[in-house]
Amino acid sequence: MEIRQCENQEQLKQLADLADVIWHEYFVSLLSKEQIDYMVEKFQSYDAIDRAIKEEGYTYFLAYEEQTLIGYMGVKLEEKRLFLSKLYLRKDKRGQGLASILLQKAVDYAIVNGKQSIYLTCNKYNQHSLDVHHRKGFYDIDAVVSDIGHGFVMDDYILQKDL
Template identity: 50%
Template sequence: MSIQIKICSTQEDVKLIAALADKIWHEHFTPLIGKEQVEYMVEKFQSEQAIGDAVNHQNYRYFMAFDGDRLVGYCGVQPQEKELFLSKLYMDQAYRKRGIAKSLLEQAKIYAKELGKPSIYLTVNKGNNGPIAAYLKMGFTNDESIVTDIGNGFVMDDYIMRLRLQ
């Protein structure tokens, strides 16, 4: 397996990310937060329109992991005032636990350092135990607990985790 990482740069890339996001979210998050909230969140945050808007108007950068011509994972980051926000880090189920997420995170770390950001932070659902364990293994600390109203009667009940780079 030879994984290639590239930066999302075309509308076709955005479409590929949105299609993978839809698949991952329905498989992984439906048991965690329910189908109705998954569908709402995919449309609001992971749809082709939402990802395109993030790239074109919100200063997001997406790193894409390919196995040949198949997109198998991606991460989306957004520079904040003091640190880099790791908004998304998702892997196709068949490609988890192979070090690909770590490779995507390495790209985010390089980008954060280029921007002079001393840390990367993310939010993760409190019940999402596998990713929480993976983030801890990659050096993140669990810094706080938050509940965020995302509209339509839904909330995100998350931990904020942070990776210090310096």
């Protein structure tokens, strides 16, 4: 697997297209189709990702296998820690250790940038992802329910990994 930073509009379009596919197949057991559609448009669409990069300080890393985009990760440097906003792989690429490689990229990026920890949010009912993060050294630091508009909320745990 090769990891590259998202650097142009074509990569950004491919990222948004992949996000749409991943979200609609992965989150169907956790969220309604309406909420998935809304969240993809609000957080994972071309415009949302472009805005996150240009206005909010996010960096996106793209995972390729044989020149095919198979996953992505979005991070944001904060004062003392790194926010791991997104880390997703295509369904056929999960369970092969590739998410661990992406996570290590986040750790390396945080260390190079002088951060003391990484944190993320994870849906409280996404037990598989919670278990994976706990095995990777993350621990729960808080729980939050965030109103994201249109009558939808994100019901998450906040997890942190110290570096």
